[in-house]
Every structure is written in C-alpha cells, then in structure tokens.
Amino acid sequence: MSSPAISTDGLTRRFGPLTAVEDVDLRVAPGQFFGFLGPNGAGKSTTIKMLTGLLAPTAGRIEILGLDLAAHPLEVKRQIGVVPEGMALFGRLTGAEYLNFVGRMYGLDRETAAKRAAELLDFMQLADQPKKLVTDYSHGMQKKLALAAAVIHGPKILFLDEPFEGVDAIASGTLKAMLQSMISRGATIFLTSHVLEIVERLCSHLAIIHRGRLVAQGSLEELRAGVEAQAAAALSSDGGRATTVVAPGEKLTLEQIFLRIVGGAPPADQELSWLS
Amino acid sequence: MAELNLAPGVREQLAAIARVRWQIFVNSLRTLRGRLELVSHIFITLGFAAGGIGGLAGSTAGAYYLVSSGKTEWLAAILWPIFLFWQLFPVVATAFTDNFDTSNLLRFPLSYSSFAVIRIVYGSLEPATMLSSLWLLGVAAGVGMASASLLPWAALALILFAALNILLARMIFSWVERWLAQRRTREILGVLFLLFIISFQLIGPLMSRYGRSAHPDLRRFAERVFPIQRLLPPGTAASAIASAAQGDYAIAAGTLAILGIYGSAIFWFLHVRLRAQFRGENLSEAPALTESTGERGIVHVGWKLPGISGPVAAIFEKEIRYLSRSGPMLFTLIMPVFILFIFRLTPSTSSRGSGSFLASSSEMAFPIGAAYALLILTNMVYNNFGPEGAGVQMYFTAPVPIRSVMLAKNLAHSTILALEMVLVWVGAGLIYKPPALATTLATIAGILFALPVNLTVGNLLSISSPKKIDYGTFGRQRASNTTVFASFGVQILVVGLAAITLMAARSFDRIWLATAVFLVFAAVAWVVYSAVLKGIDHMAFSHREDLIAELTRAS
Secondary structure, eight states, X not given: OOOOSEEEEXXXXXXXXXXXXXXXXOEEOTTOEEEEEOOTXXXXXXXXXXXXXXXXXXXXXXXXXXXXXXXXXXXXXXTEEEEOTTTTOOTTSBHHHHHHHHHHHTTOXXXXXXXXXXXXXXXXXXXXXXXXXXGGSOHHHHHHHHXXXXXXXXXXXXXXXXXXXXXXXXXXXXXXXXXXXXXHTTOEEEEEOSOHHHXXXXXXXXXXXXXXXXXXXXXXXXXXXXXXXXXXHHHHXXXXXXXXXXXXXXXXXXXXXXXXXXXXXXXXOOOOTTOO | OOOOOOOOOHHHHHHHHHHHHXXXXXXXXXXXXXXXXXXXXXXXXXXXXXXXXXXXXXXXXXXXXXXXXXXXXXXXXXXXXXXXXXXXXXXXXXXXXXXXXXXXXXXXXXXXHHHHHHHHHHHTOSHHHHHHHHHHHHHHHHHHHHOGGGHHHHHHHHHHHHHHHHHHHHHHHHHHHHHHHSHHHHHHHHHHHHHHHHHHHHHHHHHHHHHHSXXXXXXXXXXXXXXXXHTSHHHHXXXXXXXXHTTOHHHHHHHHHHHHHHHHHHHHHHHHHXXXXXXXXXXXXXXXXXXXXXXXXXXXXXXXXXXXXXXXXXXXXXXXXXXXXXXXXXXXXXXXXXXXXHHHHSOOOSTTOOSOHHHHTGGGXXXXXXXXXXXXXXXXXXXXXXXXXXXXXXXXXXXXXXXXXXXXXXXXXXXXXXXXXXXXHHHHHHHTOOOOHHHHHHHXXXXXXXXXXXXXXXXXXXXXXXXXXXXXXXXXXXXXXXXXXXXXXXXXXXXXXXHXXXXXXXXXXXXXXXXXXXXXXHHHHHHHHHHHHHTHHXXXXXXXXXXXXXXXXXX
C-alpha cells in the first residue's frame, strides 16, 4: 500500500492560552479529493496553514508525499500548490506577469512558464484583458488567477482554502472543471469550504474539525453511516420517542451530517424589534 | 414604524471616528510590536520636538527683533521659510506622511462637510503642520513681546496664514496624489519636472551672477523681488501685520481679506478633489471594459539576468515592474536631484558669501545627492515585503529560500540606487559642475560601504517590523515607527562616519584617502551582509506568522 499523500500525527497549534488545533491525525490517500470542514473558528485555516508551511505547529508531525515537512520544506513545496486565505496575489502585476513569476519561482524555465501562463489564462478566461492589473480584477477573476498560479508547476497535491468563496456560478464551473481534471490525472486535492453542496458533489473523502479537534474522518458514505447509526442508537434508547433522522428512502445530505456532528442548532428566537 | 430620521450630527460622527482611532491605538498596545511602535513614536516625536523648540526660540527672537526695530514687514523673512517647510516637507519626506484611506467611511451616512473636515483634520496631523504651527506661535509671541497692541492683528494674520497653509498642504497633497495615480498624468508630471530642471540652466547663471556679485547688486535684486513676494501668502501676512503696526488698519484689514481670498481659492481647488473622493472616485489604471478589444494577450517570457537563477531573476523583474507602476515611488526617486536644486536656491551659509553652501563647495553636490538617494531608498529597503501585502505568503509556500528572495530584492534596490547615482551625477553636473574624478570615486566607495549596512539592517527590519504599504497611493508608503527610528540610528552612524572621513580627507587635501577608508569599511560591511543573509531563513521562519498576519490584515 502506498504512503498517504498527506498525514499528520498529533498536530497541535496553540496561540498563547488558546489551542486552535489539538492532536489532529489526518490521513489523505493519493488521488483523493479531500474536503476539510468545520464551523467558523474550528481550526481549518490554521491546519491548512501548517500543512503548507505558512505556520509552524506547536507539536506534532506533518508528512507530505512521505517527506517530513519540517525536515524537507523545499522538496515538499516543489510538489504542492497552494491557494491560501487571501490568495497571495501581487496586485500591481498583470495576470500574465504574475503567472510567469510564479512559474519561475517554482523552477520552470522562462519559455515553459510563459507557455503555461498563456494556456492557463486562456482556460480561465482571463486572457482578453492582458493589460489589466491584478488589483483591478474582480474577486472571481482573482480566485481563478490564484488557482491558475497554484497549478502552473503541475503539483501533485493542491491545497485550497475556501476556493469557492465569493465566486459566481460561471467562475465556479471553471474552477470545478479544472479540479476534476486534476483528480482524474491522479492529483490529490485538499480543500476547505463552507459551501457544503459543492464539497458534497466534489469530495470523495472528508474530515470535520470542531473546536480544534478532529471529530470525523472518512468517505462521505462512512460519515453518513456513522451518523445514521448514532441516530438509530439514540432512537432505540429512548423507546422511539425521538424523531427519525431522515425520511425512509432518503439519504442524509452533507449539511445534515455536518450539523449532526458539530451539533449546530438554529439561533434562538430573538426579538430585534427595531429591524424593519 | 421605526424612527427614520437617524442621520447623526457631524459632531457625533467626528467624535465617533476619533474614538475608534483611539480604540485602535489602545488595542495596538496589546502586542510587543505595538508597544515598540509607541516607544519609537515617542522618540521620533522628541526628535521633532527638539527641532520645533529650536525653531520656536528662533522665530520668537526674530519676530521680537524685527518688530521692536521697526522692520515689521521683514517678518516675511521668517514666514517664507515656515511656508516652504510646511508645503514641501510632506511631499519630500513621505516617510513621515500618513495618508490614511478614508474611502471606507463612504458607506456611512456621512455628509460631505464631515468628510471634508475629516480629510483636512486627519491629514494635518503630521510633523510639518505641528512644527510650523509651533513656529508661528513663536512669531506671535515675539510680536506680542515687542508690541502688545499689535498682538491681536498678528494673531489674526497668523491664524489666517496657518489655515491657508493647512488647506494648501492638503490641496497640493491631494492633487499630487491624483496626478501620480495614473500613467498619463504621471508622465505629464515627469515631463514638467524635467522641464523645470532644464529651465534651471537658464536661471542658474542668473543666480550665480547675483550670488557672486557685490552687495549693492544683491540689494537691488532683493528690492525687485520684495514687492513680488508681498503678493504671495507669507508676504501678505507680514504686510498685514506691518500695516497694523503703522496704524493703517483699513489697509491691514484689506490685506487680511486678500489672505482670505487666497484661502478660499485654495479651498475651492481642494474641494474639487475632496468632492471627487466623496463621490467614490476610483483612480485605478484598469482599462475600461468598453475599451476591451477581445485581443488575446501575448505572454512574454520573463527577464533573463546573466549568472542569476530563475527565481531570483523573476523576483528582480517583479520588483522593477512594481516600482515602474508606482507613481509615488518614482516621484520619490527624483527627489535627490530636486534637493540639489533646492540647495542651489538657498542663501549662503558660507563666509565666502557665495550663492549657497553647495555653490561654494560644489564638489560636495554629488556626495550629498548620493547620500540622499540612499536615504530615500531606505523607504523600500527597510520594508522589503511591505508592498506585497497578502502576496508575501507566496514566498513561504514557494520552494525558494527566503535568502534568495531577499537577495533578489537587494539586487533590485541596488540597481535602482546605481541608476539614481547616475541621475544625481548628471544632475550635479548640470546644476553645479561635473564632479571631479576623485570625488566621484570617493562617493562610489562611500556608497559601497553604506549600501550593505542599510541592506543588512533593512533585511532584518523587513522581517521583524513589516508594515503593509500601498505603492499606488501617494503618502501610503510610511514604514513602521520602529523601522523609521532604527533607520535614523543607522543613517546617523553611516552618514556621520562618511562625513567625518570625507572632511578629514578634504582637510589633508587627499580625497583618495577617503576612498581607501571607505573601501575597507565596505569590505567589512559586505562580509557582515553576507553572514546575515545566510542566516535570514531561520529568522524569517521564526517570524513568518507575525509577518504574514501584519501584511495580510485589511488596511
């Protein structure tokens, strides 16, 4: 059996008295489209920052493609692509200049970087305003450019922090097409997102982090089965008085699974009487 | 139905903004970095205060002497330097200018008048306004001590003069910001500046003639210039006080009215800019959508630099492209030549009585210009990552050591300095006389010493004390206070050492001695630079969280 594309052991990160991520053991197999979910402030971005070298863990170990990240940071970085929070773009370059720049930072020769930059701009439908600076791009265009930059060197693993946030349906379609094509060619994708419908459609495997701890990990079917089993156990223990999880013949959606696991409840009725 | 008339009063809005700025300041003290910033700020303020108090004493004594000896109209001689400092300092020394972004205020129900007041008041909280106001207070005190009855008139004239200066400074700043924001206007401004410098070739001989001529000629020149300057704000303010001193109160009132008309005209020009900003003006350089021809852009291959690795060449190219698109930074880079020009116009400090300090020691023009070029470059060198903003994360996710990133940035900045020195050399030649070979070599050797010292400290401060800056907007390139303070220390050390060496060499009439000493210093400095660069990765990784957090935070 091949080694995991991503694995962590006891990954922990503390910020002073606050433990943002605690003892996380992740296993992502090569070729998986892996969704990393959690409520706001659960530790998703902190985890992805540690996995990509933007943040040092307080404790624990990270292996990417069998290499220890702490011991071989440059070797690991050559094989991964990242769209971090904030996208890491350079606003006062044009899209082409930025892609060219990133390509060369990842060791591509000048001609290859320029050729791939042109292809990516075409694919992302960003080629028709060549003189426009990145700072003047719309949010969706910036997301597409950030993804293009993350893949220009052909990474084996792609880390995406909220790639669909603020992206319209057209841009989202382009992004999804590119990601699925990468998966079909054997790449591994690690993605965080709040858009559960997209995660459900794209991801084969999931992990859910809540209050810094990993509370679930596995394929969508495994997670669904786990929640249903828990619900059935609860149902039998209270003599059938509890409501059923889902109607007969229907499957739990990812949103339902997520809410069951993290225990999300709708906000209490409040009176904001001054709201019109 | 809720009460709809909720528009808050101007006073409440201004108080709320002042309160929020105070809260931001207090919250910033929670971190060590924030506390260091405060300490640095206090030291910088003390430095300015020393200059301010010196100027206060000088202006008080000067005003007292002029009024008590019946030369009240010569108060213009004090008001003119104050006026020039007030207007030129914020533009020349953008490192001390903080032009904060008020565009995010536009979403609130803020009236235009509140917006204008905020822009004017907050824009004026900078050293030039503080110091100049202090000096004007000195003038008022001097006048009051010499003639108590004149004080109300002097106070009125000086208050009007101060208000005019505040408006004019904001007006100049906002228009320069506007002109530098877009390529077309930037180019026009560049051409105008070039013409200005070239035209000096015509003014130069005239100045030299008067500078070198006998006292009667100088006096005749002053007599011709004097009536002209009376028409301009500093002269008008002095005239108003002088008229009141002579008991011509109607003339004094009329002169003050002229000052008021000046103020109104300036306010109108300022209003044009403020109104545009209030309406949500966007000065981006993006071509309008209608201009898009659907043309597919050809992606050009990146630059190739002989003997330099791909990533380093890519960062070098990126640095130069960033700079070439930054009007404010390009504007700053022509300042060394501008300073030589200003020196050319300043009155003599030499006992030989020639036109200016540099006219009597013109061989010093190139060293002084080069030192100033280096000083300006520290704005970039000491805050290497500032312009990248969130882009800095790329350097930490890319398979490139941070020392290569730093090396590339240092190479780019060194290249810019080399170009600047050529510009200064040519400028010094045109404005004064071509620098002698010995002076040129000594200056180059001096820069070879000063450059690595600044690069070394700059690399360390770029990591430990970064600040997000905006290359595209005038007055938003201010580094952190800690950096400014540390940079002061380094400049005092380096420039002091260089000046002592140069002076000593000059006194022996052996300039080559300075060259030799500088080369020895340079060798040591480059060794230290290299050692620090080697260890920079470790430092960068231990500071990466603070660095990224600082540069990715919203402005």
